[in-house]
Amino acid sequence: MSTHKNPDTLALIEDLAMLGETLGFIIEQERPISDRGNGPAVDLAWLGDANQRFPLLIFEIDTCSSNSSTYNALKVLAKDSESFEKPVFFFHIFMRGNDESSPIKDLQEQYRTHNYRVYRIGSNSTLPLIKDVLSQHRRLFQSIDLYNLVRTLLKSRFFCNYTEDILRYVPLLKYQGDSLVPIARLRLVENKFEELFKEKVADLFAHGEIISPRYDSYIGEHWATPIHIGLMQFWTQDISDKWVNTLRRWQENSVYPTKIGPHFGLSRDYDEFIFTLAAAYWGLVAVLMKSSTSGGSYILKQYWDVFTTLKDHPSKASYFWAVWLLHIAAAFDTESLYESARVHLNENFNGSSTQSLYSPLGYVPGDDDDEQEVEVDRMLVPTMVSFCGTIHPNTDGPFDEIDLALHALLDPMATSTWGPRIARLLRGNRSAPKARTLK
Numbered sequence: 001m002s003t004h005k006n007p008d009t010l011a012l013i014e015d016l017a018m019l020g021e022t023l024g025f026i027i028e029q030e031r032p033i034s035d036r037g038n039g040p041a042v043d044l045a046w047l048g049d050a051n052q053r054f055p056l057l058i059f060e061i062d063t064c065s066s067n068s069s070t071y072n073a074l075k076v077l078a079k080d081s082e083s084f085e086k087p088v089f090f091f092h093i094f095m096r097g098n099d100e101s102s103p104i105k106d107l108q109e110q111y112r113t114h115n116y117r118v119y120r121i122g123s124n125s126t127l128p129l130i131k132d133v134l135s136q137h138r139r140l141f142q143s144i145d146l147y148n149l150v151r152t153l154l155k156s157r158f159f160c161n162y163t164e165d166i167l168r169y170v171p172l173l174k175y176q177g178d179s180l181v182p183i184a185r186l187r188l189v190e191n192k193f194e195e196l197f198k199e200k201v202a203d204l205f206a207h208g209e210i211i212s213p214r215y216d217s218y219i220g221e222h223w224a225t226p227i228h229i230g231l232m233q234f235w236t237q238d239i240s241d242k243w244v245n246t247l248r249r250w251q252e253n254s255v256y257p258t259k260i261g262p263h264f265g266l267s268r269d270y271d272e273f274i275f276t277l278a279a280a281y282w283g284l285v286a287v288l289m290k291s292s293t294s295g296g297s298y299i300l301k302q303y304w305d306v307f308t309t310l311k312d313h314p315s316k317a318s319y320f321w322a323v324w325l326l327h328i329a330a331a332f333d334t335e336s337l338y339e340s341a342r343v344h345l346n347e348n349f350n351g352s353s354t355q356s357l358y359s360p361l362g363y364v365p366g367d368d369d370d371e372q373e374v375e376v377d378r379m380l381v382p383t384m385v386s387f388c389g390t391i392h393p394n395t396d397g398p399f400d401e402i403d404l405a406l407h408a409l410l411d412p413m414a415t416s417t418w419g420p421r422i423a424r425l426l427r428g429n430r431s432a433p434k435a436r437t438l439k
Helices: 007-022 067-077 102-111 126-140 146-155 160-173 180-189 191-203 218-222 224-236 242-252 268-276 278-288 293-310 316-331 335-349 354-358 384-389 401-410 418-426
Strands: 026-032 041-047 057-062 089-094 116-120
Touching: 007 026, 007 041, 007 057, 007 146, 057 067, 067 089, 089 126, 116 126, 126 160, 146 160, 146 180, 160 191, 180 191, 180 401, 191 224, 218 224, 218 401, 224 242, 224 278, 224 401, 242 293, 268 278, 268 316, 278 293, 278 316, 278 401, 278 418, 293 316, 293 335, 316 335, 316 354, 316 384, 316 418, 335 384, 401 418
Parallel strands: 057 089, 089 116
Antiparallel strands: 026 041, 041 057
């Protein structure tokens, strides 16, 4: 057990232990220096595995500087390597004290050429301490769980105020893997990380190329780029068509006329995406690009290209695309395309159910799906003026455009619930998001 009694010192030891576990180390408190298990011990030892004889990283915590502080360094650094191999790094932390304190000054002078450093909590040394810990971690590991690292920092008493600094520092260490996806996960649960997420998305387009990381969901893995482009338009409210042109460049950079279009037969997965998800997917992109009239026009053209191919053979897919064409055309005040979709639905399907019309599904249900059209609730599709004037209550809880995009990128089940949310945001019926805190 630790011999420390000071509550702040014990809290810091606990914070460091949690941090070490998150970073993949085996943690031992009061680890004896001698193999015999007696004699002096270090406050905190981080090991690579439970069978390791000597710690990789050592932490000594002194409540204040005193003559005994020198011994806490000597008991490690003065040992010969045969009896105790030196650690990769030795962190000597003081809860109180300053640079002019005699023991601290003496230790800094004596051991500045060793892998040893002195830190003073509360005197601008806390952030350098975390950075140095991560720098040593990078010497030993090629990857890092950035999401859980930040969760641990947020739960700690001494490190919780440095999460954004650390998120900007970690990419400099050149770990394997990209930091955008974990930062996206962090933004989904706490709004304070939005600026960092925005910077990471902007970096994808910084050099004139279009780069897309791999998320865990189907949409995020295969179709993330238009969502990233839409996010940039949403954040910048650009009026120069920069992001519309970027979307056009992505969409038309294909061996076929477009990446998302009526190019059936490429693969079963592609056909299934076009038939069952792509209409709602374009709706999501339209939500994000709603500030751009030319963006809306370009997205409507993509709708029209698919819809005109499907409408001559009425089916679940043509119904699905027609319903979503109603919403996009109404959002961008394009009555002619709205009328084309309305005529298709009224003449071939006797209109639509009220639920499907105003809270449409985000996917085409299968034959055995529970979400079937309710015949008794069927109605003819009204004119665009009447459609736009009908307000339906929000029954799905608070959310915003960024939440919607992040769920699509990160959540494999997002497409089962995104339809009504997309439709609601297209109509401008936005719900203010609740303040969220990462647990």
